[in-house]
Amino acid sequence: MSRNRPVVLCFSGHDPSGGAGFQADIETLVSHHCHAASVITALTEQDTSNVKKLIPQSPSDIVSQAHTVLNDLPVKAFKIGLIGHHETVVALHSVIKNYPEIPVILDPVLAAGGGAALSNQLLITAIIDLLLPYTTVLTPNSQEARKLTGLTDLQECGLSLLDKGCNTVLITGTHESTPAVSNQVFQQQRCVQTSSWPRLPASYHGSGCTLAASIAGLMAHGLNVLAAIDEAQKYTWQTLNAAYQPGRGQHVPDRFCYFNDSRRLPDTTRADENR
Numbered sequence: 527m528s529r530n531r532p533v534v535l536c537f538s539g540h541d542p543s544g545g546a547g548f549q550a551d552i553e554t555l556v557s558h559h560c561h562a563a564s565v566i567t568a569l570t571e572q573d574t575s576n577v578k579k580l581i582p583q584s585p586s587d588i589v590s591q592a593h594t595v596l597n598d599l600p601v602k603a604f605k606i607g608l609i610g611h612h613e614t615v616v617a618l619h620s621v622i623k624n625y626p627e628i629p630v631i632l633d634p635v636l637a638a639g640g641g642a643a644l645s646n647q648l649l650i651t652a653i654i655d656l657l658l659p660y661t662t663v664l665t666p667n668s669q670e671a672r673k674l675t676g677l678t679d680l681q682e683c684g685l686s687l688l689d690k691g692c693n694t695v696l697i698t699g700t701h702e703s704t705p706a707v708s709n710q711v712f713q714q715q716r717c718v719q720t721s722s723w724p725r726l727p728a729s730y731h732g733s734g735c736t737l738a739a740s741i742a743g744l745m746a747h748g749l750n751v752l753a754a755i756d757e758a759q760k761y762t763w764q765t766l767n768a769a770y771q772p773g774r775g776q777h778v779p780d781r782f783c784y785f786n787d788s789r790r791l792p793d794t795t796r797a798d799e800n801r
Contacts, residue, residue, distance in 0.1 A: 533600055536565070543574050557761075574778065604629070606632045607633045665734065711755055
């Protein structure tokens with residue numbers, strides 16, 4: 527792993543319990559030897575069981591914070607998580623449209639792991655119209671893919687999301703009632719990759735944040751989209767397999783598990799070989 531730490535700018539919510547949101551992003555990116563910069567999109571009142579309150583932040587503050595960071599740091603990837611309000615979408619759009627060379631990894635957080643709604647149709651429409659055309663990798667779970675498209679079949683969901691402007695779509699299958707977890711990658715109007723992962727017994731807080739932040743970190747190091755998605759799935763499954771339960775609710779991924787045993791992330795100093 528190179529000593530150079532590429533910068534990833536995260537637009538994420540704040541989770542007081544420390545399991546999800548920008549705390550999850552930071553832990554993941556640190557484990558990938560990246561430098562995590564952050565702009566908070568929303569404050570929340572939540573624990574490891576569910577979200578109780580959502581407090582969107584000022585769109586003008588989000589824009590000004592982002593520009594201040596971008597004028598100082600050489601950002602290599604954008605990671606977007608919890609948005610929380612349609613006006614925040616407008617703010618994010620006004621930023622990312624000016625940086626077409628920076629990949630955008632969007633985790634469309636539409637509901638909390640405990641089931642609390644974190645979106646409405648106005649927000650979903652804004653995401654589709656203003657963010658998906660700029661999205662390099664979209665990482666919805668199966669429920670989010672259906673909400674974004676209004677469709678049921680996941681193959682149709684993936685193709686529809688490509689039609690809405692995404693470059694690549696990774697639909698995760700943890701919410702499906704299948705013996706194993708099946709994740710599907712869509713590119714160029716087809717499913718280009720399906721991977722199967724052993725289903726783990728617990729429920730997890732911050733798994734989607736971990737996956738999207740991992741893809742962002744790996745792409746910031748220079749891996750191409752498919753290589754980053756492949757390695758991020760491996761990393762995320764290992765963090766879930768090593769998860770712990772700090773409170774009374776869901777388990778939290780151990781995002782430093784690679785520091786604690788012989789497993790390691792790929793040597794990103796040789797990223798050019800994956801392009």
